[in-house]
Structure formats: structure tokens, C-alpha cells
């Protein structure tokens with residue numbers, strides 16, 4: 028049996044708590060003889076700043092490169108608000124994305140039937156919702172240079188960020204979206220602001236060309252990012268796969284996530300290019316570090332456990348195990364087990380560890 | 391009685407139809423002896439491209455500069471999809487904003503009680519919603535240079551957009567937000583991405599400093615733009631005034647607008663600096679040119695008529711007339727008059743002209 032190398036980076040806030048539940052699940056798969064894992068754990072974000080003065084040590088970076096998959100919790104919190112820009116907790120995550128070449132961020136927004144009531148939207152608009160946002164993750168305004176603040180002669184400051192995209196960067200993320208759509212409902216919507224941004228012009232042009240040349244069997248629609256945000260609220264089910272740049276993806280995926288009424292439920296995968304049959308990958312919950320509820324056994328571990336399910340499927344080729352784990356999550360929810368964030372009236376809220384235990388029991 | 395100089399720029403799509411209804415209202419105020427207007431009309435957007443080859447003629451620009459207020463309809467449509475970037479319809483609007491120095495875009499998102507049911511959100515989340523997005527409108531990624539597409543040696547293209555903000559630009563828009571909050575519920579939320587963008591770092595720092603020095607009586611909260619988009623869906627009533635940059639403002643104001651369930655209802659004001667007691671201003675509906683329903687007497691003219699109400703208030707100092715007009719809109723809605731976009735079950739939809747007539751009758 029192959030051994031899958033995992034680097035677990037719990038991070039800050041509720042990160043360590045939800046990561047703990049993933050460890051339980053990994054242990055179960057090992058005990059059951061279904062798979063074998065070699066798991067290392069390291070620090071990232073504020074925790075790494077406290078220990079090493081940087082949000083990601085070189086040793087942790089090396090371990091990430093050597094791993095078959097990275098499982099990431101969450102980073103940041105008020106404790107590190109005063110840290111310099113270069114060393115802030117988020118820089119650890121951004122470096123992992125960039126240096127591992129994880130250009131494709133898949134963020135499914137799925138509305139679990141048992142939880143449709145928890146959405147801010149009317150039930151009929153979200154029930155059965157199943158869309159995937161494909162967000163470009165290593166380009167755009169997140170990494171373009173110049174990115175600086177300079178002091179002008181009159182004492183004023185001037186800040187600059189630069190959004191850059193090349194044809195190649197756009198092609199490879201669009202290809203991920205088209206390939207994914209073919210396995211789903213065969214529809215891609217591409218969001219940009221070509222009416223204001225040159226990167227939007229190139230984005231639209233490149234997606235259109237790739238579509239005509241290689242994916243004309245897939246439905247393609249172009250939508251302005253502002254209108255897209257609006258459409259996600261008005262009628263989210265019109266979408267299947269939504270591809271967009273790093274910054275728009277950041278915002279649109281949060282809107283989409285919130286529609287499902289259950290931010291604590293949503294996993295994500297960040298994938299690199301396929302090289303020699305394998306690809307670098309990092310899996311993380313969509314939610315953040317939630318410092319306000321950290322350490323109180325209140326966090327919902329499902330997004331993190333669901334991220335492991337994505338790792339089983341995309342990185343380890345353990346499709347059955349992935350189905351098994353997702354089935355266990357669904358059954359646990361169907362049985363009425365709820366953490367506080369998703370507990371409606373008439374359901375009892377359980378803690379983080381109880382939710383993890385319940386899922387392991389269902390396995 | 392002073393004569394107020396208005397430049398009416400109906401533009402494309404449904405723009406001319408909704409502008410027509412504004413003309414009716416202006417005529418009524420003149421007939422009633424309440425105010426006197428000198429109204430010129432000119433072309434903008436696709437209509438100007440068709441007539442002059444540019445989306446805004448120099449003559450129209452001069453007229454805009456000479457007017458006390460510009461009333462703008464909407465621009466764009468598939469007909470001009472092939473036009474070059476520099477001459478596309480939107481460039482006419484962007485030039486007006488930039489050359490008139492309209493740095494402050496006020497976008498109220500108000501949920502009319504009669505229409506709460508039309509929202510995608512659950513009624514209790516939006517009923518009574520009353521927030522204003524204060525969007526910076528002449529800076530950021532919309533206007534920063536370089537903004538270009540270059541062809542690289544290997545034939546690939548590389549597109550660049552540049553987001554720039556100076557201390558002064560941030561201060562003046564934040565001051566607008568704080569001043570406005572003092573007349574409302576005294577709360578400002580400032581949205582940026584200081585965890586990823588240097589402009590976000592400067593934004594947060596500048597807003598914090600201005601607040602401490604001149605507005606410490608106003609409540610201030612900083613929120614990451616992605617989280618803000620999420621919060622707008624989760625619980626929009628937590629906000630009063632929301633201040634943000636040009637690009638985030640574009641997206642967040644569309645999300646906020648959609649919450650009210652009535653995009654055809656929302657006006658906006660774009661204001662310049664006060665100079666010699668007056669300020670340049672442009673008023674426009676939040677909705678776009680909606681080419682699919684243009685010319686069919688289907689458009690809702692309320693956003694455009696509401697934009698005139700904002701002009702009466704902010705540019706002409708006609709506060710009573712503004713109240714009167716807004717009252718007439720509210721009564722018309724309360725009486726059950728609805729255009730198609732807001733007609734629920736059991737209400738009869740009227741056309742654009744009928745809605746305009748009904749509002750004039752209520753006056």
C-alpha cells in the first residue's frame with residue numbers, strides 16, 4: 028500500500044481544533060487498513076511568527092514541497108495586527124500558494140439539503156445549489172509588482188498595487204474550469220471587468236479563444252464581475268462552474284460560500300500543474316481563523332474534514348475513501364448532529380470534538 | 391427664482407426611456423412654479439459613438455462642465471461590443487467622472503417596505519434596510535497607469551492594471567463617509583484588503599488616523615472586502631455607511647443593491663469637491679442600460695426619477711421639492727403601481743410611461 032505524505036499546517040485560531048479532527052479521521056483510515064499516511068505537522072501564520080519570527084519557516088516550506096498534499100487550517104488574528112506587512116500571518120499562506128505553484132483554487136459552494144434553512148436567501152433559491160468557483164490563485168493583484176507605499180515630497184503617501192495577467196496564466200486556469208465543467212453540467216461563466224480593466228480585456232479574449240479552439244462543446248458565458256456578484260445573490264443556481272481572477276475570486280467565492288448558509292462546511296482545493304503524473308496541492312477550509320470562538324470547542328470541523336476528502340480524491344486517488352468520508356459527513360448531518368454555526372431551532376449543538384467523533388463513528 | 395442648469399445624458403438602452411420620465415417631472419416642477427430648470431440634452435456612450443465616433447463629444451463635455459448637475463441614464467450594449475477599448479461606451483461615463491472630479495459616489499441601498507418580498511433574502515434580513523455605500527470614484531484601478539496590454543517576445547500577451555491611492559484621495563472620501571454618518575446612525579465601516587494590498591494598508595491607516603483626529607465621535611469598523619461582501623449577504627442591517635475604493639465599491643454596491651430586490655429603484659449621486667460653495671455632480675440610476683428590454687416600455691423609471699430627487703437635494707438645495715418627489719414615489723408604490731421588475735403576484739405591471747405619469751399625478 029502506498030504511503031501518502033501529508034503536511035498538516037493547523038495555523039491559528041480555530042485552525043488547530045479543526046485540524047485535530049482531521050487527524051482522527053486519518054487515524055481511522057489507517058486503522059481500517061484503507062490507506063497509509065505519513066503525517067508531519069508544522070507551524071504557519073501567527074503561530075510561526077511567535078515561534079520563528081516569520082509566518083512560514085524555510086523548514087516548513089521544504090516539508091510542504093516534499094509532501095503529497097498540504098492540509099491547511101487557517102491563519103491570522105488580532106494578536107498579530109501590529110506585525111509588518113512582509114511578515115504578517117497571511118504571508119505564510121500566500122507564499123505556500125506561490126512557491127508551490129498552486130494556480131487553481133477550486134471552491135465548491137454546495138447547499139446541503141439539511142441546511143438550506145440556514146441560508147440568508149430564500150430556500151427555493153439555494154436548495155440544491157451546487158456550483159464551483161475556479162479562482163486563479165498565483166497571479167493578479169496579489170503578486171504583481173510594483174506593490175509598495177512611497178512617501179511623496181509633500182509628505183503624502185502613495186500606495187500602488189499591480190494586477191498582471193499573461194495569456195498563459197489565463198489559459199491554464201480557464202482549461203481547469205472547462206475540464207471541470209465537462210464532468211459536471213458543462214457550463215462555464217467567466218467573470219472579469221473588461222469594460223474597465225486591461226487584464227479583463229485579455230482575460231475575456233483568451234477565454235474566448237481557448238473555448239473556440241478546444242472547448243466549444245462546453246457552454247460559455249462572459250459576465251462582468253459586479254454583475255456576477257449580483258447574480259450570485261439573485262439567482263445562484265444559474266451557474267455551474269465560475270472562473271475568475273485572484274481578487275474577484277476572493278470576493279465572489281465568499282459571496283457564494285455565504286449563500287449556502289454554512290461557511291463552516293465548505294472545503295477548498297488549491298492545485299498546481301500536473302508534472303510527471305502528480306500535482307502539488309493544498310487543501311483548506313474556506314472559513315478563516317475565527318479568533319472570537321477559538322479554543323472553545325465551538326468550531327465546525329466539517330470544512331476541514333471535507334478538505335481532507337478533496338485531498339483523498341484529487342491528490343491520493345482514493346476515490347472510494349473520499350466518497351466514504353463525504354457520505355459519513357452527510358449522514359452525520361442527516362442524523363441532526365450540528366455544531367453551533369449550523370444549529371437551527373430544535374437541534375442540539377455539539378462541540379468540535381463531538382462532531383469529529385460522530386463523523387468517525389459514521390465511517 | 392434661480393434657474394438650475396441641467397445636462398441630461400440619456401445614453402443607451404433603456405436610458406432614453408427613463409430619462410423621458412425625468413423630463414416629465416422637471417416639467418411639472420416648472421409648471422407648479424416650484425423651480426426653474428434650463429435643460430440641455432446630449433449624447434453619451436453608444437449613441438455618441440454612432441453620431442460622433444467617440445463616446446462623449448468635446449461639446450458634451452463642455453456642457454457638462456457648465457451645468458449645475460448632470461443627469462445620466464445608462465450606457466453600453468452588444469451593438470458596441472466590437473468598439474476599441476479607448477472608445478467603448480463606458481469610456482464616456484468614466485471621462486465624465488474623472489474630468490468633473492466626481493470622487494464621491496453615494497449609493498443608497500434602501501429596501502422599500504412594499505417591496506421587501508422581492509428580495510432574494512429572507513424578509514426579516516432586509517426589511518427596513520437603509521445603508522449607503524460611499525464609493526471612491528476617480529482613483530484606484532480604474533484610472534491608475536500603466537494600464538496596457540503588451541505583446542511579449544514569445545507571442546504571449548501581458549496585461550497590466552494599476553491600483554493607486556494617495557493619502558489625500560483616501561482622506562477626502564473618508565471625510566464624506568464620516569460627515570454622512572453623522573447625519574445618519576453615526577457608524578462607518580471601511581472595507582479594503584490590507585492583508586493583501588498595499589493600497590489597503592494605506593487605506594486602513596489613513597481612515598484610522600482621520601477618524602482619531604477629526605471624527606472620533608463616529609463609530610468606525612474596518613472590514614476585509616471579501617468578508618464585507620459576505621456580511622452584506624448574511625446580515626446587511628449591521629451597516630450604516632460603508633466606505634470603500636473604486637473597484638470594491640463597484641462590486642459591494644451591486645451586492646447591496648441586489649439585496650433590496652429592486653435594482654430598478656436605486657438612484658446614485660457622484661459628487662465633486664465643494665468649490666466656492668458649489669460642487670460638480672452627476673446623478674445616475676445604479677442599473678445599467680438593459681438592452682434586452684430597451685424600447686419596450688418595460689423599464690422602471692424610479693431609479694432615474696430618484697436620481698433627480700438626489701439632484702434636487704444635493705445640487706439645487708431644493709430640499710422640500712426632493713422630499714415631495716420621494717414622497718410621490720413612495721405613495722405611488724404604496725398604491726400598488728408596479729413596473730414588471732418589481733411586480734409580485736397579485737399586482738398589475740404598468741409600463742415605463744405609466745409609472746412616470748403616476749408619479750407626476752401623486753405630485
Ligand SMILES: CC(C)[C@H](C(=O)O)[C@@H](O)C(=O)O
Pocket residue numbers: 117120121277585586616
Ligand atoms: C487570508 C487571505 C490572504 C486569503 C485571500 O485573500 O486570498 C483569504 O481571504 C482567502 O480567500 O483564502
Ligand SMILES: CC(C)[C@H](C(=O)O)[C@@H](O)C(=O)O
Pocket residue numbers: 222223253480483484640
Ligand atoms: C459601466 C461601468 C464602467 C461602471 C463601473 O464599473 O464603475 C458601472 O458598473 C458602475 O458601477 O457605475
